Amino acid sequence: MLRFRGLLLALSLLATLLPLLSVQAQQTADAGVITIESDLQSADNVTGVITASGNVRLVHAGRGLVATSRQAQYFTEEDRIVLSGDVDVIQADGNQLRADRFTYLLDEGRAIASPVPGQQVFSQWSLTPSQPVLDVQAETNPVTP
Numbered sequence: 001m002l003r004f005r006g007l008l009l010a011l012s013l014l015a016t017l018l019p020l021l022s023v024q025a026q027q028t029a030d031a032g033v034i035t036i037e038s039d040l041q042s043a044d045n046v047t048g049v050i051t052a053s054g055n056v057r058l059v060h061a062g063r064g065l066v067a068t069s070r071q072a073q074y075f076t077e078e079d080r081i082v083l084s085g086d087v088d089v090i091q092a093d094g095n096q097l098r099a100d101r102f103t104y105l106l107d108e109g110r111a112i113a114s115p116v117p118g119q120q121v122f123s124q125w126s127l128t129p130s131q132p133v134l135d136v137q138a139e140t141n142p143v144t145p
Helices: 002-030
Strands: 035-037 040-044 049-060 065-075 080-091 096-105 110-114 122-124
Touching (some): 049 080
Antiparallel strands (some): 040 049, 096 110
16 A cells, blocks of 8 residues: 555656656757748758748747848758848847848858948947956065065
8 A cells, every 4th residue: 555655646746747847848949949930931852941031030049049131041951041131130138240141050150241242241249258358466466575
């Protein structure tokens, strides 16, 4: 009888924790999710290219990033995203970028922004150094008599 009660208690505890674990797993999975809204979307299974065009809005909630453009393409085989036409990228921390073309190489974690010919790319970054640039105490030499 004691064994049966222990089993019931364990099952009850598992039933209580399972929804919490499921929510945590979903939040972890959502961290890498990119949502794309657009007027038209298509995928080419031969080339592996997914194209969204017309009023494109890309959201990466895990990174607090929202980007808008006229077109977005995801090249699955190259793990590359290309936004083109009036590209605006805004991050929750205040960083922003405006360009005609924005390429993000997912594997390398590298981005390239290109302007309309004859113009410039605009970016604004909020820099917060992890350490002070100059540690006054370390630079001060006490005077010894």
